[in-house]
Structure formats: structure tokens, C-alpha cells
Amino acid sequence: MYRIGLGYDIHKLTQGRDLIIGGVKITHEKGLLGHSDADVLIHAIIDAMLGALCMSDIGTLFPDSDKLYKDIDSTILLKKVYALVKEKKFVIENIDSNIIAQKPKMMPYIPKMKEVLCSILELEQDKLSIKAKTNEKMDAVGQELAIEAHAVVLLKND
Ligand SMILES: [Zn+2]
Numbered sequence: 001m002y003r004i005g006l007g008y009d010i011h012k013l014t015q016g017r018d019l020i021i022g023g024v025k026i027t028h029e030k031g032l033l034g035h036s037d038a039d040v041l042i043h044a045i046i047d048a049m050l051g052a053l054c055m056s057d058i059g060t061l062f063p064d065s066d067k068l069y070k071d072i073d074s075t076i077l078l079k080k081v082y083a084l085v086k087e088k089k090f091v092i093e094n095i096d097s098n099i100i101a102q103k104p105k106m107m108p109y110i111p112k113m114k115e116v117l118c119s120i121l122e123l124e125q126d127k128l129s130i131k132a133k134t135n136e137k138m139d140a141v142g143q144e145l146a147i148e149a150h151a152v153v154l155l156k157n158d
Contacts, residue, residue, distance in 0.1 A: 001156070001157045001158070002093070002154060002155065002156055002157075003052040003053065003054075003090065003154075003155045003156075003157070004052055004152065004153070004154050004155075005047070005048040005049055005050065005051030005052030005053070005152070005153045005155070006047075006048055006051055006150075006151070006152055007043070007044035007045060007046065007047030007048030007049075007050075007051060007149075007150065007151040007152075007153070008044055008047065008148070008149070008150050008151075009040045009041075009043040009044040009047065009058075009148065009149050010040065010140075010141075010146050010147070010148040010149075011032035011033060011034050011038040011040050011146060011147060011148075012032065012033045012145060012146050013030040013031070013032060013033070013144060013145055013146055013147060014030055014031065014032070014033040015029070015030055016031070017030070017031025017032060017033060017038070018031045018037070019031040019032060019104075020032070020037045020038070020039050020074070021039060021040060021041050021099060021101075021106070021109070021113065021147070021149075022039070022041045022042065022099075022109070022110075022112075022113025022114075022116060022117055022130065023039065023042060023073075023074070023075045023078075023113060023116035023117060023120075024109050024112045024113050024116060026104060026106075026109055027104070028103070028104045030144075032147060034064075035064035035069055035070060035071075036062070036064075036069055036070075036071065036072045036073075036074055036077065037071060037072065037073055037074050038074075039074035039075075040099070040147050040148060040149040041097060041099055041113070041130070041149040041151070042074040042075065042077070042078050042117075043058055043074060043077075043149070044097060044149040044150055044151040045078065045095060045097060045117070045151045045153065046058045046074075046077060046078055046081045047151070048095070048151040048152055048153035049081050049082070049084075049085055049092075049153050049155070050081060050084075051153075052090075052153050052154070052155045053084060053085065053088055053090070053155070055084065058077070058081075061080075061081070062077055075116065075120060078117070078120055078121070079120055082120060082121055082122075085155060088157070089157050090155040090156065090157045091155070091156050091157075092121055092123055092127065092153060092154070092155060092156075093127070093154040093155065093156045094127040094128070094129070094153075094154050095121075095123070095127065095128045095129065095151060095152070095153050095154075096129045096131075096151070096152045097128075097129065097130050097131065097149060097150060097151040097152070098130075098131045098132070098133055098149060098150045098151075099130065099131070099132050099133070099147065099148075099149050100132075100133050100134070100135055100141050100147065100148045100149065100150075101132070101133075101134065101141065101147040101148075102134050102135055102137060102141060102142050102143070102144045103144055105132070106130075106132035107132055110130050110132065113130055114128055114130060117130075
């Protein structure tokens with residue numbers, strides 16, 4: 001049986017925060033604001049996996065009212081959600097994702113993101129796609145006020 005899931009996330013860019021995307025620290029003058037480390041790509045992937053499992057969403061599982069998740073490394077949340085995938089006897093068939101950021105350039109960091117995420121998700125690198133786009137200077141993302149991410153995950157259970 002196959003199950004597909006869709007995930008989306010957006011975080012505001014702000015001064016005084018580290019920019020962490022796909023588990024990788026990115027050199028930039030601004031970072032993403034959030035209760036956790038605000039790793040927009042990991043959050044989209046988590047929501048896609050939860051969607052495929054029909055198990056609600058990241059905000060319900062890890063509420064921002066809970067001090068436990070304050071500034072938490074999102075790779076820890078990803079490990080918890082991947083454990084749920086395995087508990088339900090699913091394997092990840094593949095993941096496709098987009099990071100949409102006007103600045104900085106994501107491309108140089110993608111190999112490291114793939115390395116970090118594939119290691120957590122026990123995935124071959126050719127099963128995880130991370131694409132980077134700008135928003136052509138339009139809207140909040142294009143005006144460097146926010147970064148967003150989308151992910152689709154296909155799970156298989158046999
Ligand atoms: Zn988020």
C-alpha cells in the first residue's frame with residue numbers, strides 16, 4: 001500500500017536568529033523566527049509524513065505552547081516522526097521538496113542537507129530531492145521577509 005503526504009511551511013526572517021534549513025546552518029544576516037529552530041524544510045517534510053500517515057500535523061504533535069520544544073533542533077522532531085513512520089511499518093519511497101527563498105542561495109548547502117536528512121531517514125540520496133527557487137522578488141518571500149518550503153512524501157507499506 002502506498003500513502004502520499006503533502007507538507008508546507010513558512011517562517012518569518014528576522015535579525016538575531018540563526019538560519020537553519022534542512023538541518024544545516026546557513027550563513028546569513030537573518031534567521032527564521034519560530035518556537036523551535038524554525039527549520040522550514042524539516043517542518044514541511046514532517047507535515048508531509050504526518051499527512052501520509054493521516055496523523056494530524058506538526059503543531060498538534062509538538063505544540064508551541066510546550067516549553068519542551070522551545071528552540072529545539074528540528075532534526076530531533078524529524079527523528080520522532082520517522083519513528084512513527086517505522087512504527088506503522090512504512091518505509092519512505094521518496095521525498096520531493098522545494099525551498100523558496102529570495103536570499104541567500106540555497107544551492108551550495110543542498111548536498112549537506114541531503115546528507116543530514118538521508119542519514120536520519122535511512123534513505124538513499126537519490127530518493128530525496130531538494131530543489132531551491134526564489135520568488136522572483138514577489139510577495140513576502142520575494143521581499144526577503146520569509147522563507148517557505150513544500151514537501152511531498154511517498155510512503156510504502158507491504
Ligand atoms: Zn515551521
